[in-house]
Amino acid sequence: xxxxxxxxxxxxxxxxxxxxxxxxxxxxxxxxxxxxxxxxxxxxxxxxxxxxxxxxxxxxxxxxxxxxxxxxxxxxxxxxxxxxxxxxxxxxxxxxxxxxxxxxxxxxxxxxxxxxxxxxxxxxxxxxxxxxxxxxxxxxxxxxxxxxxxxxxxxxxxxxxxxxxxxxxxxxxxxxxxxxxxxxxxxxxxxxxxxxxxxxxxxxxxxxxxxxxxxxxxxxxxxxxxxxxxxxxxxxxxxxxxxxxxxxxxxxxxxxxxxxxxxxxxxxxxxxxxxxxxxxxxxxxxxxxxxxxxxxxxxxxxxxxxxxxxxxxxxxxxxxxxxxxxxxxxxxxxxxxxxxxxxxxxxxxxxxxxxxxxxxxxxxxxxxxxxxxxxxxxxxxxxxxxxxxxxxxxxxxxxxxxxxxxxxxxxxxxxxx
Amino acid sequence: xxxxxxxxxxxxxxxxxxxxxxxxxxxxxxxxxxxxxxxxxxxxxxxxxxxxxxxxxxxxxxxxxxxxxxxxxxxxxxxxxxxxxxxxxxxxxxxxxxxxxxxxxxxxxxxxxxxxxxxxxxxxxxxxxxxxxxxxxxxxxxxxxxxxxxxxxxxxxxxxxxxxxxxxxxxxxxxxxxxxxxxxxxxxxxxxxxxxxxxxxxxxxxxxxxxxxxxxxxxxxxxxxxxxxxxxxxxxxxxxxxxxxxxxxxxxxxxxxxxxxxxxxxxxxxxxxxxxxxxxxxxxxxxxxxxxxxxxxxxxxxxxxxxxxxxxxxxxxxxxxxxxxxxxxxxxxxxxxxxxxxxxxxxxxxxxxxxxxxxxxxxxxxxxxxxxxxxxxxxxxxxxxxxxxxxxxxxxxxxxxxxxxxxxxxxxxxxxxxxxxxxxxxxxxxxxxxxxxxxx
Numbered sequence: 001x002x003x004x005x006x007x008x009x010x011x012x013x014x015x016x017x018x019x020x021x022x023x024x025x026x027x028x029x030x031x032x033x034x035x036x037x038x039x040x041x042x043x044x045x046x047x048x049x050x051x052x053x054x055x056x057x058x059x060x061x062x063x064x065x066x067x068x069x070x071x072x073x074x075x076x077x078x079x080x081x082x083x084x085x086x087x088x089x090x091x092x093x094x095x096x097x098x099x100x101x102x103x104x105x106x107x108x109x110x111x112x113x114x115x116x117x118x119x120x121x122x123x124x125x126x127x128x129x130x131x132x133x134x135x136x137x138x139x140x141x142x143x144x145x146x147x148x149x150x151x152x153x154x155x156x157x158x159x160x161x162x163x164x165x166x167x168x169x170x171x172x173x174x175x176x177x178x179x180x181x182x183x184x185x186x187x188x189x190x191x192x193x194x195x196x197x198x199x200x201x202x203x204x205x206x207x208x209x210x211x212x213x214x215x216x217x218x219x220x221x222x223x224x225x226x227x228x229x230x231x232x233x234x235x236x237x238x239x240x241x242x243x244x245x246x247x248x249x250x251x252x253x254x255x256x257x258x259x260x261x262x263x264x265x266x267x268x269x270x271x272x273x274x275x276x277x278x279x280x281x282x283x284x285x286x287x288x289x290x291x292x293x294x295x296x297x298x299x300x301x302x303x304x305x306x307x308x309x310x311x312x313x314x315x316x317x318x319x320x321x322x323x324x325x326x327x328x329x330x331x332x333x334x335x336x337x338x339x340x341x342x343x344x345x346x347x348x349x350x351x352x353x354x355x356x357x358x359x360x361x362x363x364x365x366x367x368x369x370x371x372x373x374x375x376x377x378x379x380x381x382x383x384x385x386x387x388x389x390x391x392x393x394x395x396x397x398x399x400x401x402x403x404x405x406x407x408x409x410x411x412x413x414x415x416x417x
Numbered sequence: 418x419x420x421x422x423x424x425x426x427x428x429x430x431x432x433x434x435x436x437x438x439x440x441x442x443x444x445x446x447x448x449x450x451x452x453x454x455x456x457x458x459x460x461x462x463x464x465x466x467x468x469x470x471x472x473x474x475x476x477x478x479x480x481x482x483x484x485x486x487x488x489x490x491x492x493x494x495x496x497x498x499x500x501x502x503x504x505x506x507x508x509x510x511x512x513x514x515x516x517x518x519x520x521x522x523x524x525x526x527x528x529x530x531x532x533x534x535x536x537x538x539x540x541x542x543x544x545x546x547x548x549x550x551x552x553x554x555x556x557x558x559x560x561x562x563x564x565x566x567x568x569x570x571x572x573x574x575x576x577x578x579x580x581x582x583x584x585x586x587x588x589x590x591x592x593x594x595x596x597x598x599x600x601x602x603x604x605x606x607x608x609x610x611x612x613x614x615x616x617x618x619x620x621x622x623x624x625x626x627x628x629x630x631x632x633x634x635x636x637x638x639x640x641x642x643x644x645x646x647x648x649x650x651x652x653x654x655x656x657x658x659x660x661x662x663x664x665x666x667x668x669x670x671x672x673x674x675x676x677x678x679x680x681x682x683x684x685x686x687x688x689x690x691x692x693x694x695x696x697x698x699x700x701x702x703x704x705x706x707x708x709x710x711x712x713x714x715x716x717x718x719x720x721x722x723x724x725x726x727x728x729x730x731x732x733x734x735x736x737x738x739x740x741x742x743x744x745x746x747x748x749x750x751x752x753x754x755x756x757x758x759x760x761x762x763x764x765x766x767x768x769x770x771x772x773x774x775x776x777x778x779x780x781x782x783x784x785x786x787x788x789x790x791x792x793x794x795x796x797x798x799x800x801x802x803x804x805x806x807x808x809x810x811x812x813x814x815x816x817x818x819x820x821x822x823x824x825x826x827x828x829x830x831x832x833x834x835x836x837x838x839x840x841x842x843x844x845x846x847x848x849x850x851x852x853x854x855x856x857x
Contacts, residue, residue: 029467073474410814
């Protein structure tokens with residue numbers, strides 16, 4: 001058995017190897033950064049314990065010129081191509097529906113792919129299913145555990161899933177009859193997580209498969225009909241997250257792939273056929289990653305974080321393509337955190353909800369804020385906790401701690417030349 | 418008196434997530450060493466995977482290209498048509514109010530048809546709406562609608578689009594008037610003569626435009642697409658105008674009040690029958706008539722609504738017979754349903770229809786309700802097909818406007834909505850489909 005001294009020697013050697021490899025990786029990525037035709041090397045800034053590199057990578061780059069160029073590849077390229085900015089008039093996007101009915105903070109929402117139904121989950125312990133066109137409530141489901149954090153509608157709109165602090169995911173069939181107390185019976189409870197369920201999403205076009213993320217640092221693929229876990233992504237030794245997982249997003253173009261965002265500041269790409277390890281890990285954020293969403297083309301994804309920024313990553317290459325960061329508050333207040341994000345159907349707009357009630361509309365290509373829904377008439381009075389885009393891209397739904405949901409759509413005028 | 422007791426719910430306390438065992442000394446070092454070795458392997462794999470990875474610019478280019486390929490209902494629209502055909506800006510290729518057409522990212526106008534339709538439709542809608550409104554004014558002549566829309570088409574920048582749009586409008590005007598003639602056969606002769614004069618003048622104006630259009634490089638598909646787009650708005654305006662003009666020309670005020678409703682009601686009956694034809698499977702006229710009782714609920718609803726709103730059964734029968742006769746010679750099967758259904762529904766509803774009177778305005782609103790009920794029952798299939806035909810993408814929420822207050826529980830319009838509202842677009846489509854199904 002190796003002595004402690006030998007172990008310490010090996011530990012130091014391993015640390016140096018890892019640092020060296022990270023440096024080579026950084027240099028290699030830098031040579032691929034060619035959006036402005038200049039690729040130069042700068043001295044690396046390695047920080048302390050390599051075990052902290054998961055979150056320290058970006059801090060190491062924070063002040064160097066390379067990092068500045070790394071932050072805006074898409075914007076620089078778009079500007080070099082002469083891309084015109086998106087221009088909104090203050091009344092172009094309006095709140096066309098306010099869905100009132102919850103008596104507690106709204107934590108999560110989801111649209112159906114068809115029917116224009118929305119399900120929302122609230123701190124009042126209820127799920128409400130809305131007809132988004134008429135603002136009517138089609139279902140109000142009282143939950144056994146009021147501490148719900150996430151909800152999702154099945155692709156066929158026949159069932160809803162929700163989860164929260166009970167560490168389980170409950171499935172309700174919307175066609176089932178209420179019991180004598182008027183409560184809808186739960187059709188299935190998916191148990192197995194060892195921590196709270198933070199996010200859930202049905203696999204597109206599959207009513208029987210569901211992916212959840214949890215405070216136990218794992219993601220799980222479930223078979224809803226049997227209630228069994230099909231695969232567990234992460235855990236103790238496989239290359240999983242090392243902190244609570246906050247969000248998942250399944251690639252609608254390739255439903256075998258999904259990404260997860262975690263409090264360990266990383267995003268990880270998973271192949272549901274290979275649960276043993278993550279396909280790729282994406283570094284860059286400096287805080288908890290609260291929200292991840294695939295870009296409409298299925299090859300990129302966006303993220304929102306406690307560091308106040310949104311980022312766009314390339315799924316296949318791992319490149320961080322763009323950072324969407326707001327200016328610091330003049331009053332030096334703490335930068336609002338990003339709670340949720342959504343892309344418009346074309347990908348040109350990135351909607352980001354913030355903890356201070358703002359909802360910025362980013363021009364994805366030019367990395368500029370084109371509108372703030374939080375400043376519009378009839379906007380939310382509190383933190384925006386969740387966002388969702390309708391399947392046809394014609395409306396955005398926002399949920400807030402002010403207990404309401406609002407639907408935003410375009411109502412601008414056109415100039416006909 | 419009693420005190421209110423606040424009940425504080427204790428949140429459940431789930432089990433804490435598993436942590437690495439709290440080791441110290443040798444075991445801890447071994448564990449850290451394992452983690453470092455694993456991390457080294459992952460980094461090596463990642464470095465290897467970067468070999469052959471394209472540069473960042475490739476990803477940026479793909480993002481830029483993709484963003485321009487999909488219609489986005491939430492993006493502001495710039496309708497400079499000159500940009501459609503060769504413009505470098507890929508952000509502004511949408512040309513239909515409240516909706517979007519895909520942006521062209523290529524210098525050649527390879528999908529000409531799809532871009533012409535929204536552009537022409539935007540121009541036509543923009544001009545036809547006030548024209549349809551002003552057609553009620555007796556100060557304006559019967560050529561108001563067609564003249565204005567013809568003029569609107571002339572404002573389109575691109576010559577190909579302009580010629581095609583003008584030709585389509587003129588053709589629609591001719592068809593509209595000719596089609597309106599049988600439906601208002603009972604109308605005052607003076608009004609009929611006025612409408613025939615419209616047709617004559619319109620044809621005279623149309624000749625050079627049609628000739629010009631034929632010689633242009635616009636494809637046949639583009640021509641038909643524009644015609645369909647023009648049909649919707651102009652046809653509706655013409656029907657409204659015809660109904661209102663008959664009221665203006667009638668000597669007997671009471672009789673005149675009934676005539677526009679007859680004209681409107683015949684349109685209502687036919688449009689309701691169209692709703693039935695959309696819901697019911699395509700069949701021969703005889704089959705439809707015999708199976709009317711077995712038609713889907715939407716067909717029954719449409720037929721009943723038509724029967725209730727039709728105040729003159731004889732006029733409805735006459736229009737339906739004329740329609741059926743013309744449709745019978747048409748090669749397509751779908752219109753045969755619309756031809757037969759009104760006859761069967763009219764005959765079965767004659768006692769009910771003989772009772773009461775309803776103004777033309779409520780008849781129009783009922784047509785809207787019939788249409789939306791049929792569309793809702795049919796899963797909006799007809800609407801989406803029409804949207805696709807337009808090449809325009811409005812989405813369910815289209816122009817937000819005041820849609821929220823204008824719908825009832827079923828999502829059906831319960832009162833007249835502004836001409837530029839989304840429901841109006843669907844109404845145009847509905848009337849446009851009527852004219853499309855019936856032959857010229």
